[in-house]
Structures are given as structure tokens and as C-alpha cells.
Amino acid sequence: MYCQVIVDIVHENVAHTFTYAVPDGMTLEKGQRVSVPFGAREKEGIVVDLDSSTELDPARIKTVIRKLEEYPAILPHMAELAREMAEQAHCPLAETLRLMIPAQMRGGRITVKTVSTVTLSVSSEMAEKAAEEEKRSRKRKEILKILSDGRSRTVKELSETVRDPREALNKLESEGLIRITEEEELRTPGGAFIGLNETGHILTSEQKEVLDEIIPCLNGKGGKFLLHGVTGSGKTEVFMTAVRQTLELGKTAIILVPEIALTPQMVSWFRARFGSVAAVIHSRLSAGERFDEWRRIRRGDARVVIGARSAIFSPVDHLGLVVVDEEHESTYFSDHHPRYDAREIALSRCNRENATLILASATPSILSFARARRGDYMLLEMPKRVHGRPLPDVSIVDMRRELTGGNRSVFSRELQKALRKCIQSGEQAMLLMNRRGYYSFVSCRSCGHVMKCRNCDISLTYHMIGENGKLRCHYCGAETDMPVKCPECGSKYIKFFGSGTQQVEEEVKKLFPGVTTARMDIDTTGGKDGHGRILEEFRSGRAKVLIGTQMIAKGLDFPSVTLVGVIAADQTLNLPDYRSRERTFQLLTQVAGRAGRGSRPGRVIIQTYKPEDQVIRFAASQDYRAFFEDEFARRRTALYPPFTVMARLLAESPDEVSAINTAKELDTKTRSLLKEHPEWARKVLLLSNDVPPVQFLRGKHRRHLLMKLLVSKETEAFCGALAELAGQTQKNTEVWFEYNPTTMM
Numbered sequence: 063m064y065c066q067v068i069v070d071i072v073h074e075n076v077a078h079t080f081t082y083a084v085p086d087g088m089t090l091e092k093g094q095r096v097s098v099p100f101g102a103r104e105k106e107g108i109v110v111d112l113d114s115s116t117e118l119d120p121a122r123i124k125t126v127i128r129k130l131e132e133y134p135a136i137l138p139h140m141a142e143l144a145r146e147m148a149e150q151a152h153c154p155l156a157e158t159l160r161l162m163i164p165a166q167m168r169g170g171r172i173t174v175k176t177v178s179t180v181t182l183s184v185s186s187e188m189a190e191k192a193a194e195e196e197k198r199s200r201k202r203k204e205i206l207k208i209l210s211d212g213r214s215r216t217v218k219e220l221s222e223t224v225r226d227p228r229e230a231l232n233k234l235e236s237e238g239l240i241r242i243t244e245e246e247e248l249r250t251p252g253g254a255f256i257g258l259n260e261t262g263h264i265l266t267s268e269q270k271e272v273l274d275e276i277i278p279c280l281n282g283k284g285g286k287f288l289l290h291g292v293t294g295s296g297k298t299e300v301f302m303t304a305v306r307q308t309l310e311l312g313k314t315a316i317i318l319v320p321e322i323a324l325t326p327q328m329v330s331w332f333r334a335r336f337g338s339v340a341a342v343i344h345s346r347l348s349a350g351e352r353f354d355e356w357r358r359i360r361r362g363d364a365r366v367v368i369g370a371r372s373a374i375f376s377p378v379d380h381l382g383l384v385v386v387d388e389e390h391e392s393t394y395f396s397d398h399h400p401r402y403d404a405r406e407i408a409l410s411r412c413n414r415e416n417a418t419l420i421l422a423s424a425t426p427s428i429l430s431f432a433r434a435r436r437g438d439y440m441l442l443e444m445p446k447r448v449h450g451r452p453l454p455d456v457s458i459v460d461m462r463r464e465l466t467g468g469n470r471s472v473f474s475r476e477l478q479k480a481l482r483k484c485i486q487s488g489e490q491a492m493l494l495m496n497r498r499g500y501y502s503f504v505s506c507r508s509c510g511h512v513m514k515c516r517n518c519d520i521s522l523t524y525h526m527i528g529e530n531g532k533l534r535c536h537y538c539g540a541e542t543d544m545p546v547k548c549p550e551c552g553s554k555y556i557k558f559f560g561s562g563t564q565q566v567e568e569e570v571k572k573l574f575p576g577v578t579t580a581r582m583d584i585d586t587t588g589g590k591d592g593h594g595r596i597l598e599e600f601r602s603g604r605a606k607v608l609i610g611t612q613m614i615a616k617g618l619d620f621p622s623v624t625l626v627g628v629i630a631a632d633q634t635l636n637l638p639d640y641r642s643r644e645r646t647f648q649l650l651t652q653v654a655g656r657a658g659r660g661s662r663p664g665r666v667i668i669q670t671y672k673p674e675d676q677v678i679r680f681a682a683s684q685d686y687r688a689f690f691e692d693e694f695a696r697r698r699t700a701l702y703p704p705f706t707v708m709a710r711l712l713a714e715s716p717d718e719v720s721a722i723n724t725a726k727e728l729d730t731k732t733r734s735l736l737k738e739h740p741e742w743a744r745k746v747l748l749l750s751n752d753v754p755p756v757q758f759l760r761g762k763h764r765r766h767l768l769m770k771l772l773v774s775k776e777t778e779a780f781c782g783a784l785a786e787l788a789g790q791t792q793k794n795t796e797v798w799f800e801y802n803p804t805t806m807m
């Protein structure tokens with residue numbers, strides 16, 4: 063017997079499989095991890111195929127050393143998925159297979175904790191009788207008495223009443239009275255689970271209608287849905303009912319959320335309702351906990367997995383349902399190598415495993431909505447909030463008018479008034495400021511010099527750290543002191559401009575002394591459970607006003623929030639990215655949706671310097687359809703995705719000349735590729751050797767070869783060739799191939 067093994071080394075030359083002989087007496091399955099001789103060393107690998115014969119010279123074939131587990135770590139459909147991903151991402155299979163195995167399992171780092179459990183091998187009566195017999199020691203008698211109720215005990219439990227029981231236990235085992243077994247102990251993160259209970263709401267008629275479409279698909283038929291439900295329409299209840307149904311059919315489910323720390327409510331609902339059959343995968347699990355959760359899932363003990371994007375690789379068998387909540391979020395896209403989009407992986411898994419897919423959002427991505435319109439997904443809509451609660455009332459404030467009216471505060475008069483009213487009535491408010499720090503930049507009034515990072519071509523943000531002001535780079539983290547005079551012209555009129563979350567918080571405290579505030583941004587959410595602490599502060603009602611970056615816009619459900627203020631709506635609109643309009647619409651609609659989720663109606667105030675902008679208007683009227691039509695038409699005319707593919711080869715080097723030369727070289731190579739393949743050239747709408755929006759980042763000079771391509775099979779092949787170009791290492795310069803990148807910095 064022979065097996066084909068993917069050796070766990072990522073190197074261009076070992077992208078293929080190796081043949082090994084299976085020793086006599088060893089049974090292997092596809093997907094099992096094995097240890098094999100590789101060169102002079104021993105390496106881990108995964109069996110991808112088994113053959114009864116080989117064409118190679120048997121004398122030269124090495125033999126598998128041992129298997130690493132008794133069970134296949136990679137399920138057959140996961141192996142297929144890995145293969146498909148490797149083909150699409152143009153990377154070695156070993157790399158995509160790694161996504162499917164917890165890091166702890168690789169490189170012999172496994173630490174399986176075991177517990178010894180003691181059980182009677184005889185009846186309770188016999189044990190009681192044996193406990194009376196003179197010939198046994200006091201310890202042995204005591205152990206028998208304890209166990210005579212028929213319940214198993216761990217050795218640790220026993221040693222609480224019987225000191226050093228080991229020897230006595232061994233004797234009892236040899237007498238045939240008890241059995242000692244070693245079992246794997248699993249660390250259960252997040253404390254004890256609450257038992258299985260069903261505290262569901264009575265479904266609204268909208269929820270019922272939607273579920274009537276979904277439920278018949280769960281039994282292996284497989285359906286693909288885009289659930290477009292306004293904020294507060296009760297989408298979570300739809301997921302839970304569908305998950306419950308899936309479990310009843312003996313199948314499993316995966317729920318993806320954009321970021322687990324920001325969805326504590328969803329997690330606790332799932333834990334409360336699904337108890338220990340739920341596994342929660344989040345970035346703050348220790349490697350050991352992550353590995354244990356993985357095994358619980360692999361063994362089928364955990365049948366509902368909830369987690370961020372990487373949870374889509376969970377080794378669940380009999381997959382029945384995948385839910386992608388807030389499907390428009392960019393966190394589903396992984397920028398690390400190998401790059402993947404969890405939504406596309408979800409789709410691929412559902413297709414392969416006949417499972418049902420639900421993509422859900424109040425503001426679906428342009429791509430998903432376009433697909434739904436084309437008929438790839440069935441569109442399900444929930445246009446109303448639960449129990450006839452109204453959508454919040456949104457008003458737009460023109461900040462240019464505030465300025466001419468003499469108001470220089472970050473708050474318009476209208477927002478100040480509304481905040482006062484909200485606080486006085488004992489309600490809560492959320493303020494969105496999508497920039498952290500105190501002031502957004504520092505510049506010289508005499509010569510106009512802007513303080514920039516020494517590593518990046520990016521302006522520095524002013525932060526208050528204790529009593530002191532510091533300038534910080536939001537890209538590389540570099541920090542410097544606030545200068546006393548302009549480093550360019552020596553003028554002392556060096557001033558702060560723009561605002562950030564810190565300043566907004568200060569202003570709230572100044573305007574409303576004694577009111578407790580909470581601030582949520584990257585600066586305050588560090589450490590274990592930073593998010594949880596802040597959210598709890600707000601949920602409990604201690605903090606009346608929550609100030610934060612886009613983090614506060616995501617999925618939170620606080621019933622006593624009646625006011626949402628957007629301090630500067632234009633912030634995201636001006637980013638150099640074809641998606642900035644889509645992002646702005648999503649952010650404004652989502653944050654507006656945090657208001658009025660309880661019994662009292664909500665109010666939203668959007669401050670902007672561009673009140674006439676269509677995107678701001680569509681967001682204010684919370685009209686997704688109108689936004690979609692407008693944006694879809696714009697993308698069609700301007701030839702942006704989903705009508706085209708944006709791709710680039712990005713060269714980064716500490717040395718500017720190397721970056722420039724590499725980009726030139728890439729340009730030449732790409733053009734000659736296109737000469738060789740006229741069928742690819744026909745799909746190229748734009749090819750330019752260019753300077754990216756950020757020329758210098760984290761100490762590296764950057765140049766890129768930017769391309770706009772028509773969506774086609776040929777384009778896919780061309781992108782494959784481009785990825786290979788990027789893979790050829792250049793001295794002193796790194797080259798990245800990006801395909802519809804999330805940001806085009």
C-alpha cells in the first residue's frame with residue numbers, strides 16, 4: 063500500500079505530493095496526518111491519496127513513520143476545498159490545508175491534557191461488600207464506599223477525600239473491582255455553559271414568512287439566500303430558529319460574525335439556547351483552548367460553531383447551514399496569505415456539502431445584492447422593525463452653516479440640544495467619530511507644513527496620553543512628541559486641526575459635567591476583554607454616552623439608546639477607494655440603526671459638510687434600494703467591480719530606486735505576457751505603472767502596477783500568471799499581488 067502525502071513545508075519546490083509506503087499493519091485514511099522522513103529530517107504531512115501500487119521504484123520509496131492521530135484531521139470535502147482554494151489563490155496546497163488545522167496541532171506541539179477516571183467494574187452491592195472485608199486497607203475501603211453509588215470519579219476528585227489514592231487504586235484495579243481510564247480533558251473557554259433551553263420569542267409574521275422559505279431547504283436540498291432586513295427587524299431570531307431546525311435534522315451549523323468581540327449578545331444568546339453543543343471560536347482563545355474547541359467540533363460534540371471568518375474552516379461534518387451575519391463587512395476578507403473571502407468559502411462549502419447559505423445584512427454588499435438580483439441567491443426581505451417599532455427619525459445638519467453662525471464646537475446646536483434632552487430623560491446616546499485620537503492632524507499656520515510619520519507618508523494624529531500630547535501614526539504606531547515650533551520654518555504657530563474620539567469625549571464632559579461617558583476605539587479596547595468591559599459599562603447604564611469609531615456601529619442592541627449622533631459623516635467618503643461610497647452608506651445606516659431599538663423611538667443626527675451628497679441622503683432616508691441602484695449604475699459607468707476586477711502588483715522596498723525598478727520590471731514582464739496571450743490582453747481595460755495613494759508606508763517605498771480587467775475566464779488565468787510573477791522573489795523588494803483589494807492604499 064502506498065500513500066500520497068502533502069508535506070507541511072511551504073516552499074515552491076515542494077508544492078506537489080510525495081509517495082510513501084504504508085507499513086504493514088498500519089491502516090490509513092485520506093486526510094490523516096502522518097509523520098514522514100523528508101530529506102534527513104522528520105516532517106508532518108497529510109495523506110491526500112492511497113494507492114495499491116506505484117510506478118516508482120519501490121526500493122527508493124521511504125516509509126511512513128507513524129500516524130499523528132487515529133482520525134483524519136481533514137475531512138474529505140475539506141480536502142477538496144483546500145485544493146480548490148490553492149488553485150484559485152495560486153498557492154501550494156500545504157498553505158491552504160494549514161487554514162483547516164489549529165496551529166497547535168502542527169509541529170508536534172500538541173498538548174492533550176488527560177484526566178484519569180475511576181469506575182466500578184462490579185455491582186454496587188459487591189463493592190459495598192468488598193468495602194467491609196478485613197483484608198483491604200482503609201484507603202481501599204474508603205474508595206469502594208465512595209464509588210458504590212455507581213457514579214464515576216476522577217482521580218483528582220477522589221484525592222480530595224482520600225490522600226494519595228494512586229497506589230490503592232492500582233491495587234483495586236488489579237483485583238478487578240474498578241477500572242481506571244484515561245480521557246482527554248477539554249478546556250471549555252468562557253466558563254460553564256447554561257443548559258439547553260428555548261426562550262425564543264413568538265415569531266413575527268415577517269420572520270415566519272422568511273423561515274417558510276428557508277426551512278424546507280435545510281434537509282439536504284440546500285438553498286442560497288440573501289436576507290435583507292432593516293436594522294432591528296429581528297434577523298437573529300431567524301438564524302436561531304433555522305439553527306434549531308438544522309440541529310433537529312441531525313446536521314450542523316456555522317454562524318459567522320464580523321468580529322466576535324463586537325457580538326457578545328449574539329454569542330450569549332447562542333450559548334443560552336444551544337448550551338454545550340455550541341462552540342465559540344474567537345481570537346482571544348489560547349492556542350490550547352482553540353485546539354480543544356476544534357476537537358470538540360471534529361468529534362461532533364459541538365454542532366453549532368460561532369466565530370469570525372476563520373470559523374468557516376471548522377471541521378463540522380453533515381453541514382446543514384451557514385449564516386453570514388452582517389455580510390457586507392470587510393472583515394470577512396482575509397488579507398493574510400493565502401488570501402480568502404469567507405463568504406466565497408461559505409458558498410463553496412454549501413455547494414459541495416448541500417448546505418443552506420444565509421447571507422444577512424441591513425445593507426448588503428453591492429456584489430451580493432447584484433447576485434441576488436441576478437437570481438444566484440433568493441432575496442428575502444424584512445422591511446419593518448419588530449412589533450411595528452419605527453425606524454429612527456434622521457436629520458442632516460449642514461456644518462458649514464454652523465461655522466458661519468459662529469459655532470466652532472464639534473457639536474452642532476441641534477446635536478447639543480438633542481444630547482441634553484436625551485441625558486435629562488435618563489436615556490442613552492451613541493456618538494460616532496470615525497477617527498481616534500484627539501486632533502486628526504497638526505500643521506503649521508505660517509508655512510502649511512503638516513506633521514507626518516517618519517516611516518509613512520501619512521499625517522500624524524494627536525493623542526492625549528495622561529497629561530501629555532503625543533503624535534501617533536495610525537498605520538505603523540510610531541510616536542513622537544508634539545513639537546513646540548514648526549520643523550520646517552521655525553514658526554511657533556503650529557496648531558491642531560480636525561477632531562477625534564478623545565476630543566469628542568472631552569467635549570461631552572465639558573458640556574455635561576458629571577455625566578459618565580465610555581469610549582470605544584482601538585486605543586481603549588486593548589487587552590483581554592477590553593470590548594466586553596466597555597460594552598458592559600454602557601449596557602448597565604452607568605455610562606450615558608458611548609463615543610466610538612465604526613466599532614460601535616456593528617450589530618449592538620441597546621434598547622435605551624434613543625439618540626445617535628454622527629459627528630463627521632464625510633470622513634469615510636473621501637477615502638481613495640472605489641468602495642468609499644458603499645462604506646459610507648453602510649456605516650451611516652448601521653449606526654443609525656442603533657437608535658430606537660427599545661420601546662422609545664430613536665433619533666439620528668448626521669453632521670456633514672456635504673449635505674447635498676446623494677450617499678448621505680440615501681443613508682438618511684435609509685433607502686437601500688435607491689442607494690443600490692445609484693451605486694450599481696455608477697460602477698457600471700465607471701467600470702468598477704463587480705463589472706470589472708481591480709488588480710495590482712504592489713512593490714515595496716526600503717530603497718526607493720529598487721521599488722521603482724521592480725515596478726518597471728513588472729510592467730515589462732506583464733506587457734510581454736499580454737503579447738504572448740492576446741486573449742488576455744483583450745480583457746485589460748487599464749494598465750498603469752503608478753504611484754499608489756500612500757507612497758511610503760511602514761518604512762517602505764511603494765509603487766504599483768494597477769490594472770482594471772473585465773470579469774472573465776481569461777482574466778482568471780491572467781491573474782494566475784500575475785500571482786506567479788509576484789511569487790518570484792526580488793532582492794530587497796517585496797511584491798504583492800492583490801485582487802479586488804479591500805483598501806487601495
Ligand code: ADP
Pocket residue numbers: 263264265266269291292293294295296297298299448619659
Ligand atoms: P437585527 O439583527 O435584524 O438588527 P435583532 O435580531 O437584533 O435585529 O432584533 C432586534 C430586537 O428585537 C432584539 O432586541 C430582539 O430580541 C427583538 N426581537 C426579535 N424578534 C422578536 C420577536 N419575534 N418578538 C419580540 N421581540 C423580538
Ligand code: ZN
Pocket residue numbers: 506507508509510511548549550551552553
Ligand atoms: Zn512652518
Ligand code: ZN
Pocket residue numbers: 515516517518520535536537538539540760
Ligand atoms: Zn507610520
